[in-house]
Amino acid sequence: MEWEVVIGLEIHAQLATKSKIFSGAATAYGAEPNTQACTIDLGMPGVLPVLNREAVHMAAKLGLAIGAEVARRSVFARKNYFYPDLPKGYQISQYELPVVANGHLNIELEEGITKRIGITRAHLEEDAGKSLHEDFHGMSGIDLNRAGTPLLEIVSEPDLRSAKEAVAYMKKLHSLVRYLEICDGNMQEGSFRCDANVSVRPLGQAAFGTRAEVKNLNSFRFVEKAIEYEVTRQIALIESGGKVVQETRLYDPDKGETRSMRAKEEANDYRYFPDPDLLPLVIDDAFVAAARASLPELPDEKKQRFVADYGLSNYDAGVLTATRELGDYYEQVVKCSAVDAKLAANWVMGDLSAALNKSGKEIGESTVSAEMLGGMLKRIADDTISGKIAKEVFEAMWAGEGDADAVIEKKGLKQITDSSAIEQIIDDVIAANPDNVAAYRSGKDKLFGFFVGQVMKATGGKANPGQVNELLKQKLNG
Amino acid sequence: MALERSDVLNIAHLARLAIAEQDIPEYARNLSNILDFVAQMEAVDTTGVEPMAHPMDASQRLREDQVSETDERAHFQAIAPATEAGLYLVPKVIE
Numbered sequence: 001m002e003w004e005v006v007i008g009l010e011i012h013a014q015l016a017t018k019s020k021i022f023s024g025a026a027t028a029y030g031a032e033p034n035t036q037a038c039t040i041d042l043g044m045p046g047v048l049p050v051l052n053r054e055a056v057h058m059a060a061k062l063g064l065a066i067g068a069e070v071a072r073r074s075v076f077a078r079k080n081y082f083y084p085d086l087p088k089g090y091q092i093s094q095y096e097l098p099v100v101a102n103g104h105l106n107i108e109l110e111e112g113i114t115k116r117i118g119i120t121r122a123h124l125e126e127d128a129g130k131s132l133h134e135d136f137h138g139m140s141g142i143d144l145n146r147a148g149t150p151l152l153e154i155v156s157e158p159d160l161r162s163a164k165e166a167v168a169y170m171k172k173l174h175s176l177v178r179y180l181e182i183c184d185g186n187m188q189e190g191s192f193r194c195d196a197n198v199s200v201r202p203l204g205q206a207a208f209g210t211r212a213e214v215k216n217l218n219s220f221r222f223v224e225k226a227i228e229y230e231v232t233r234q235i236a237l238i239e240s241g242g243k244v245v246q247e248t249r250l251y252d253p254d255k256g257e258t259r260s261m262r263a264k265e266e267a268n269d270y271r272y273f274p275d276p277d278l279l280p281l282v283i284d285d286a287f288v289a290a291a292r293a294s295l296p297e298l299p300d301e302k303k304q305r306f307v308a309d310y311g312l313s314n315y316d317a318g319v320l321t322a323t324r325e326l327g328d329y330y331e332q333v334v335k336c337s338a339v340d341a342k343l344a345a346n347w348v349m350g351d352l353s354a355a356l357n358k359s360g361k362e363i364g365e366s367t368v369s370a371e372m373l374g375g376m377l378k379r380i381a382d383d384t385i386s387g388k389i390a391k392e393v394f395e396a397m398w399a400g401e402g403d404a405d406a407v408i409e410k411k412g413l414k415q416i417t418d419s420s421a422i423e424q425i426i427d428d429v430i431a432a433n434p435d436n437v438a439a440y441r442s443g444k445d446k447l448f449g450f451f452v453g454q455v456m457k458a459t460g461g462k463a464n465p466g467q468v469n470e471l472l473k474q475k476l477n478g
Numbered sequence: 479m480a481l482e483r484s485d486v487l488n489i490a491h492l493a494r495l496a497i498a499e500q501d502i503p504e505y506a507r508n509l510s511n512i513l514d515f516v517a518q519m520e521a522v523d524t525t526g527v528e529p530m531a532h533p534m535d536a537s538q539r540l541r542e543d544q545v546s547e548t549d550e551r552a553h554f555q556a557i558a559p560a561t562e563a564g565l566y567l568v569p570k571v572i573e
Contacts, residue, residue, distance in 0.1 A: 017543045024546030033564035034555070038547040042554060054543035075531040076538075082494050084568040097531070131571060141565030269492055274531045282537035 001239070002203040005231050006211075007160035007196060009223075011173060013152045013183040014127065014191040015058045021126050021150035022049030022092065029189050037129070037144035043087035048277050051076075055150040056281065058182035059099045059124055060291035062152060065180055065298055066119050068103025070288050076124075076278040079270045084142050085129035093153075095272040098123035099281065105176070106300065107168040108318065117169050118157030127151050146190075152182070158197065158208065163227035167220050170194060175299050179324045193218045198230045199244070209234070210244040214251055214258050226251035230258050302327050310334065310341035319349055325363045329370045336374025339381040347373060351391065355398050368397045376404035386465055389413050416463045419471065422455070425463070426475050429454045440476055451476065479513045481506045 020027055023040035040047045063070040077095040100122035106114050129144035154173065160166045174192055177183040185192045199211035214230055217223045229251075234244050249258040297305070299321050306317035306327070321327045326348070333344045352373065356366060376393055379385050385393060385408060396407040408414055416422060429451060430437055440447040455468050486505045490497045497505060551564065560567035 019543050019545045019547075024541070024544065026545045026547070032551075034551045034566065035549040035564070036547075037554075038550070039554075050541045051538050052543050053540035056540060073537075080492075084566075084571055096529075132565065133570070136562055136565070136567050138570055139560065139567040140570050141562065142568055143565055271492065276532065278532075279534060279536050279538040280531045 003200045003231075003235050004203045004205075005161055005163075005227075006158045006199045006201060006208055007162075007166050007227060008158040009156045009160065009166060009170060010195040010197070011154045011156075011170065012127075012193050012195075013062075013154060013173075013177050013185075015055050015150040015152055015182055016184055017052055017054045017058070017150055019052060020148035021052050021055050021124065023148055025148065027149050029186075029191075031145055033141075033143040034145060037147055041087070041144055041148040043089075049092060049275075051278065051281065052150060055124060056099065056283065057287075057291055057294075058150075058180070059122065059152055060283065060288060061180050061182055061295060062122055062154070062177065063100035063103060064288070064292050064295060065176060066100075066103030066105055066122075068100045068119060068122070070283060070291070071097060071099050071101060072283055073097065074099040074123075074281045074283075076275045076281070077272045078275045079125075079272055081270060083128070083131075084140065085131045085144070085147065087129070087144065087147065091126060091128065092275055092278070093125035093272075094123035097280075099283075105169065105172055107165065107172050109165065109168065112314070115159075115165070117159045117165075120155045120157050122152050122154040125151050125153055158199075163224045163231070166196060166227055167224050170220060170223055172299075175322055179296055179299055181296075187218045187220075190218060194223055196223060196227055196230075198227055198234070200231060200234045200238070209238075210246050212244060212246065212258075213248050215248055215261065217251055222251055222253055225253075225256055226258055229256060233258065296324065306330075310345070312341065312345055316342075316345050316349065320345060323363065329363050329366075332370035333374045333377065336371050337377035337381070339377045343380070344374070344377060347377065347394075351394050355394075367400055368394065372397055372403050379404050379408065383415060383417055383464060384408060385413055385415050386461070388465075389415065389461060413462065416459055417467060419467060422459075422463050422467055422471055423475075425455055425458050426451075426468075426471055429458065430475060437476065448472070448476070479510060479517065481510045481513070485509075 015021075017027060019025060020041060023038050025038040025041055026036045028036065040049060060070045062068075074094055075097040076092050078090040079093045079095070080090040082089055098121040101120070103119040103122070105117050105119060107117055108114055127146050127149040129142055129147040132141040132143065134141070156169065160169055174185050177192070178185045183191055187193065194217045196214045196217060197211045198214060199209040201207065201209040212230060212234070214226045217226055230249070237244060248261040250261045251258050302321040302324075303314075303317045306312050306320060307314060310317075312320070320330045330344065330348050333348060334341050337344055352366065352368065355368070356363065373394075376385075376390060376397065379393075380387055380390050392411075393404050393407050393413060396402075396411065397404060401407050401410070433451075433454070436447055436450060440451070451472050452465075452468060455463055455472065456465075483502055483506060486497070486502050486509065489509070490505075555561045555564075555566070558566050
């Protein structure tokens with residue numbers, strides 16, 4: 001039987017506020033345990049939550065960026081459950097009336113086809129603390145620094161049909177929240193994490209199959225692997241006469257498999273009800289207008305502009321606009337080099353990206369600045385160096401040996417463009433290889449490459465390749 | 479709507495309440511009465527009435543995003559039953 005995979009993602013993005021969603025405690029990552037947990041975060045009796053304006057502003061920005069409705073009135077609710085890293089015994093979240101509803105995001109599939117993925121809702125809520133299960137004399141350790149950190153939970157429609165589509169959607173959203181500067185996107189630190197609802201159904205069947213929810217996937221690769229595993233598991237289970245049970249499963253990256261966590265409690269077992277400590281959140285026109293005014297150029301807009309303004313392919317434009325920083329870097333290179341935008345794109349996506357990957361650096365940490373790369377491209381354009389020598393210059397710049405002009409000067413890499421100097425070398429090569437010259441003149445055209453090689457060797461690769469070709473032809477044929 | 483003994487036990491479990499065996503019938507009766515009262519209210523036509531999220535006719539005030547709290551861990555942990563390395567210790571929980 002042919003099966004169709006149905007996936008919906010719930011993505012938790014930690015909002016990049018300075019203070020918590022309902023308290024004035026700091027949200028900085030990596031602080032000593034419990035030094036950023038105040039009475040409100042600890043759920044002490046008698047305290048009251050007060051909502052952080054910036055968190056609401058960020059939620060509105062996301063809503064506008066995904067073409068959603070920013071609710072003029074939304075309501076906070078208590079989601080009740082017991083776990084030691086949730087001191088109050090409930091999480092403040094939004095249930096029936098979320099702050100953002102009915103948006104979408106377009107993803108690009110490999111075939112160059114665009115697919116629209118619906119976003120049901122995005123709601124504000126507080127994060128829980130962290131439980132550490134290492135051995136504390138048979139007890140668990142609780143760090144509540146994360147408790148009360150603002151989260152935006154972004155819930156997609158079950159529109160995704162493969163692990164690849166799920167990853168494409170997640171990457172797109174990851175890129176977007178970073179463009180919007182509402183989330184740092186640091187997946188290792190848990191700032192951007194994902195739960196995947198996965199089910200399968202016979203192809204053509206309208207009703208959804210029973211879904212399993214795979215929790216806490218904190219890398220793109222884990223999302224892909226976990227979904228693939230889950231799909232295989234569910235199909236094998238059904239085909240052998242079994243039934244998928246609705247449950248929460250945990251992905252084990254070491255074993256590459258998912259395992260059952262606990263039977264998912266019925267949604268109404270969370271006994272949601274409006275939080276009496278918080279009044280309804282009302283957003284007026286001015287608030288939405290301010291959020292709209294603060295939107296940067298969005299990834300899709302930037303990509304289209306790169307195609308139109310720089311004549312880049314759709315693919316290249318997509319790569320260069322994956323992050324706002326990379327796009328900015330590229331534009332700065334183009335501006336500084338005044339060369340062909342395609343050449344600049346090749347260098348940014350080629351040697352620069354390779355060097356960044358190799359050293360595990362982000363574009364913002366590049367030792368070669370956009371100005372330096374642009375300066376080097378300028379020297380290719382004005383024939384000071386060849387494209388081949390440029391690779392050597394780039395490596396030296398990456399190693400911290402200064403800008404392109406300094407490297408060219410210090411290493412004597414300036415291209416030889418003086419025709420008489422090149423002619424002299426060619427004459428020497430011709431004089432030293434009489435047999436090959438005779439063979440070439442009698443029709444062995446392939447030997448031309450040999451002469452080019454000899455001239456380049458004699459000049460340390462610094463002769464202008466175009467001039468060498470031209471002059472060699474004249475001399476050999478003449 | 480009459481709640482069964484199993485419903486009472488489930489509700490008590492969700493709220494992490496220990497209840498005495500002999501009290502179960504009374505809880506079942508009282509909780510059923512509450513549900514009957516809700517059913518009575520549900521019979522009212524509320525077409526066009528906006529659901530009330532809060533009894534006060536006001537909206538949420540927002541605070542500026544500023545860190546105003548300082549580290550008072552030592553103070554808070556002085557009354558905690560068990561702490562170590564800055565962590566609160568609780569009976570082991572593993573799913």
